[in-house]
Amino acid sequence: MLQFSPWKTTLVLLVCLLGLIYAAPNLLTADYSRDVPDFAPGKKVSLGLDLQGGSYLLLKVELDVVIEERLESIVSGIRGALNNAKPDKIGYRNIGVSGDAARVTIRDPEDFDRARGILEALDPQAVVTVDDAGEAVITLTEQAAQDARLAAVQQSIEIVRRRIDETGVREPTIQRQGDDRILLQLPGVDDPERIKALLGQTAKMTFRLVDITASLANALAGRVPPGAQLLEASNPGPGQQSHYVVKRKIEVSGENLIDAQPSFQDNQPVVSFRFDTVGGKRFGKTTAENVGRPFAIVLDSKVISVPVIQQPILGGSGIITGSFTVASANDLALLLRAGALPAPLVVLEERTVGPGLGADSIEAGKVASIIGLILVAVFMVVAYGLFGLFANIALVFNILLIVGALSALQATLTLPGIAGIVLTVGMAMDANVLIFERIREEVLIGRSPMSAIDAGYKRALTTIIDSNLTTLFAAIFLYSFGSGPIKGFAVTLAIGILTSMFTAVMVTRLMVVTWLRRRRPSAVPI
Amino acid sequence: MLKPIRLIPPGTTFQFVPKRRIAFLFSALLMIGSLVSLFTQGLNFGIDFRGGILMEIRTAGPADLPTIRSTLSGLGLGDVSIQEFGTETDVLVRIQRQDGDERAQMVAIEAVKSALGSEVEYRRTEFVGPTVGEELKEAGALAVGLALISILLYIWFRFEWQFAVGAIIALSHDIISTIGLFALIQHEFNLATVAAVLTIAGYSINDTVVVFDRLRENLRKYKRMELSELFNMSINETLSRTTMTSLTTLLALLAIYFFGGAVLADFALAMIWGVCIGTYSSVFIAVPLLLYVNLKRGDEDPTGVSVPQDERIGDG
Numbered sequence: 131m132l133q134f135s136p137w138k139t140t141l142v143l144l145v146c147l148l149g150l151i152y153a154a155p156n157l158l159t160a161d162y163s164r165d166v167p168d169f170a171p172g173k174k175v176s177l178g179l180d181l182q183g184g185s186y187l188l189l190k191v192e193l194d195v196v197i198e199e200r201l202e203s204i205v206s207g208i209r210g211a212l213n214n215a216k217p218d219k220i221g222y223r224n225i226g227v228s229g230d231a232a233r234v235t236i237r238d239p240e241d242f243d244r245a246r247g248i249l250e251a252l253d254p255q256a257v258v259t260v261d262d263a264g265e266a267v268i269t270l271t272e273q274a275a276q277d278a279r280l281a282a283v284q285q286s287i288e289i290v291r292r293r294i295d296e297t298g299v300r301e302p303t304i305q306r307q308g309d310d311r312i313l314l315q316l317p318g319v320d321d322p323e324r325i326k327a328l329l330g331q332t333a334k335m336t337f338r339l340v341d342i343t344a345s346l347a348n349a350l351a352g353r354v355p356p357g358a359q360l361l362e363a364s365n366p367g368p369g370q371q372s373h374y375v376v377k378r379k380i381e382v383s384g385e386n387l388i389d390a391q392p393s394f395q396d397n398q399p400v401v402s403f404r405f406d407t408v409g410g411k412r413f414g415k416t417t418a419e420n421v422g423r424p425f426a427i428v429l430d431s432k433v434i435s436v437p438v439i440q441q442p443i444l445g446g447s448g449i450i451t452g453s454f455t456v457a458s459a460n461d462l463a464l465l466l467r468a469g470a471l472p473a474p475l476v477v478l479e480e481r482t483v484g485p486g487l488g489a490d491s492i493e494a495g496k497v498a499s500i501i502g503l504i505l506v507a508v509f510m511v512v513a514y515g516l517f518g519l520f521a522n523i524a525l526v527f528n529i530l531l532i533v534g535a536l537s538a539l540q541a542t543l544t545l546p547g548i549a550g551i552v553l554t555v556g557m558a559m560d561a562n563v564l565i566f567e568r569i570r571e572e573v574l575i576g577r578s579p580m581s582a583i584d585a586g587y588k589r590a591l592t593t594i595i596d597s598n599l600t601t602l603f604a605a606i607f608l609y610s611f612g613s614g615p616i617k618g619f620a621v622t623l624a625i626g627i628l629t630s631m632f633t634a635v636m637v638t639r640l641m642v643v644t645w646l647r648r649r650r651p652s653a654v655p656i
Numbered sequence: 657m658l659k660p661i662r663l664i665p666p667g668t669t670f671q672f673v674p675k676r677r678i679a680f681l682f683s684a685l686l687m688i689g690s691l692v693s694l695f696t697q698g699l700n701f702g703i704d705f706r707g708g709i710l711m712e713i714r715t716a717g718p719a720d721l722p723t724i725r726s727t728l729s730g731l732g733l734g735d736v737s738i739q740e741f742g743t744e745t746d747v748l749v750r751i752q753r754q755d756g757d758e759r760a761q762m763v764a765i766e767a768v769k770s771a772l773g774s775e776v777e778y779r780r781t782e783f784v785g786p787t788v789g790e791e792l793k794e795a796g797a798l799a800v801g802l803a804l805i806s807i808l809l810y811i812w813f814r815f816e817w818q819f820a821v822g823a824i825i826a827l828s829h830d831i832i833s834t835i836g837l838f839a840l841i842q843h844e845f846n847l848a849t850v851a852a853v854l855t856i857a858g859y860s861i862n863d864t865v866v867v868f869d870r871l872r873e874n875l876r877k878y879k880r881m882e883l884s885e886l887f888n889m890s891i892n893e894t895l896s897r898t899t900m901t902s903l904t905t906l907l908a909l910l911a912i913y914f915f916g917g918a919v920l921a922d923f924a925l926a927m928i929w930g931v932c933i934g935t936y937s938s939v940f941i942a943v944p945l946l947l948y949v950n951l952k953r954g955d956e957d958p959t960g961v962s963v964p965q966d967e968r969i970g971d972g
Binding site: 188190320321323326330476477478479480481482483484486487490491494495497498499501502505506509510512513514515517518545546548549552553555556557559560563564567570571574589592593596597598599600601602603604605607608610611616619620623655656 | 659660661662663666667712714757758759761762765766769777778779780781782783784785787788795796798799800802803806807810811814847848850851854855857858859861862863865866869870873893894896897900901903904905906907908909910911912914915916917919920923924927
């Protein structure tokens with residue numbers, strides 16, 4: 131155990147040097163990391179949100195809504211197809227969505243086969259069954275439902291990204307997690323209420339006509355005419371209606387918007403918008419045919435404004451008035467620019483740390499690390515003398531290696547992660563302690579220094595490996611179980627176990643061996 | 657210069673194994689106490705597992721807890737707990753899980769923020785919805801369980817099944833007593849506590865393995881020594897190492913406990929307890945238990961790690 135071949139010595143020194151190089155940028159105050167590729171030295175340890183301050187949000191995409199909407203569109207397709215069936219229309223009743231299927235009952239048994247043919251042609255991804263009583267059940271195939279969900283999650287991530295980008299948050303992380311979740315990490319955001327409010331709206335905007343033939347009173351009493359819908363007004367001012375009866379048919383939808391900006395009209399905040407060519411044409415046609423009638427601008431099933439069409443709007447652009455504040459006009463414009471979410475999002479988990487606490491945590495972590503380090507180092511020298519000093523030098527390299535590894539892997543350092551490093555400082559000494567104690571025993575039974583040290587290293591090695599591997603198991607399970615900060619702890623613990631084994635077995639030994647050769651001591655000072 | 661001071665002098669002959677019944681009695685009482693505390697008082701689960709809202713706020717001057725309490729209880733959010741946190745300007749606000757789905761929780765956060773206004777600094781806001789809380793509970797239990805099983809298998813593989821039995825009993829002892837401690841003092845049991853429990857498991861088993869290693873070595877070396885005497889000798893031989901490692905680890909943990917900030921204090925507390933109890937259990941529980949599991953002597957050792965008869969010594 132006491133021979134160090136030149137290449138082995140070089141290797142040990144090289145690893146220590148690498149640790150130093152990778153760890154060095156963390157000592158500099160300036161941040162060069164943006165110019166440096168991953169894995170190259172020059173990156174600092176990336177701090178977790180609990181240290182740098184920021185917001186962690188776990189969102190869920192409510193995918194049931196996606197399937198339901200798809201079925202709703204099948205239902206309206208069925209209505210149209212049965213009404214317009216050739217040679218004559220097919221009578222039906224009890225149409226609607228229930229559970230995970232669209233259902234309709236065909237009145238006349240003679241129409242069953244014809245209806246089946248029509249329904250099957252509607253959506254190639256749907257399965258149609260018609261029973262003897264004429265009840266048709268239309269469900270999506272498992273594949274189709276799955277595809278729809280996947281597409282919805284992907285689209286949601288894209289929309290979330292656009293909305294977050296619009297708010298000016300720097301370097302957000304947006305990741306898909308599991309089947310229906312999105313993980314958002316927003317460094318520097320200490321009050322995520324606005325972002326949560328922005329993400330809490332699907333922002334589906336539609337332009338529809340108001341059903342002027344319907345009576346609001348009847349509708350409020352539950353008698354809504356077919357093809358129309360009773361919608362709440364969002365934020366109605368004094369003297370304004372609280373509800374409107376709006377036609378279901380969508381004249382133009384928000385998908386056709388290409389731009390939206392907040393602006394002012396008569397000193398009131400408004401949102402100006404512009405349609406793409408298709409949307410502009412449709413909007414022009416609708417407004418031309420309905421001059422003098424009110425139309426409704428509906429956002430997420432709430433009517434935000436009901437202007438009366440004064441003249442055909444052919445330029446493809448317009449403004450939305452409503453009871454906006456500057457901030458809400460801003461946000462609406464942002465939402466319209468970023469596009470609608472395919473399904474609502476809910477926040478499942480939030481962890482936000484303000485910059486004050488983050489800075490305090492870093493400070494506390496530093497103080498705890500330094501004090502822990504000093505205590506342990508002093509103790510080691512008191513207990514093992516010169517060998518304790520060797521162990522302490524190795525400990526410094528150990529910490530450099532941990533920091534270097536964290537920087538190189540771009541693992542996230544969290545507050546529990548700092549605890550992991552401090553703990554490693556204590557536990558790292560274990561390997562040294564095992565070796566030193568063994569050397570003491572060998573000295574006691576009368577071996578020469580050389581022989582005692584050799585035997586000490588040799589015999590302690592299996593024990594070191596056995597005992598460290600078990601701690602490593604615990605760290606691995608911790609990693610697989612934990613969320614953000616705890617994962618950080620597991621990472622530093624695992625890295626610390628590996629580097630402390632290396633430094634105790636290789637670095638301390640290199641020092642001990644060099645000392646042995648130079649001094650050729652007659653007794654081991656341990 | 658640098659004359660080492662030996663805390664534990666060489667050649668101690670403490671009677672650990674012969675006095676094992678005292679330790680067994682102590683541990684039995686500790687287990688009973690932990691379980692009673694666990695089932696009567698129960699754990700004070702943090703929002704990580706129970707769901708709910710936690711906010712850490714800092715006020716400009718010393719915090720006026722009664723005013724904050726009455727402001728927040730006026731919001732009708734159910735159980736609201738207000739507590740000083742670390743310093744007298746810092747307040748920890750805990751709000752029970754709101755009825756309804758996740759949206760209801762968001763409404764509650766907004767309500768608290770608007771009630772407290774913008775004069776206070778919101779240092780931390782944590783919200784865990786019911787879904788995630790349940791998941792974290794399951795994942796935590798699973799992680800602890802899997803860690804125990806993998807450690808058991810590893811010890812079985814490296815030693816013999818008898819050792820694994822001793823180790824796992826000692827380990828369960830440590831984990832149960834740590835959880836029992838948290839039930840007793842009613843400190844919050846959260847993700848960090850589970851992390852501490854898993855780390856304690858790693859640390860405790862590390863300690864046990866070191867003593868077992870020596871024990872196995874001695875089993876081969878002294879084929880005719882009485883087991884009880886041999887166990888006692890092995891513990892005494894490794895006693896200095898056991899103490900030294902526990903002390904360096906405890907020093908580091910004390911630094912975290914006193915200087916690492918309020919967030920880490922409970923984690924450090926659990927670990928400090930764990931290191932003490934883990935050290936105790938390796939010496940007083942894991943090894944003496946081997947007397948009762950029909951341990952075979954070294955000849956049948958399946959791993960074949962043998963002590964070299966003639967060590968080659970480096971020529972320097």
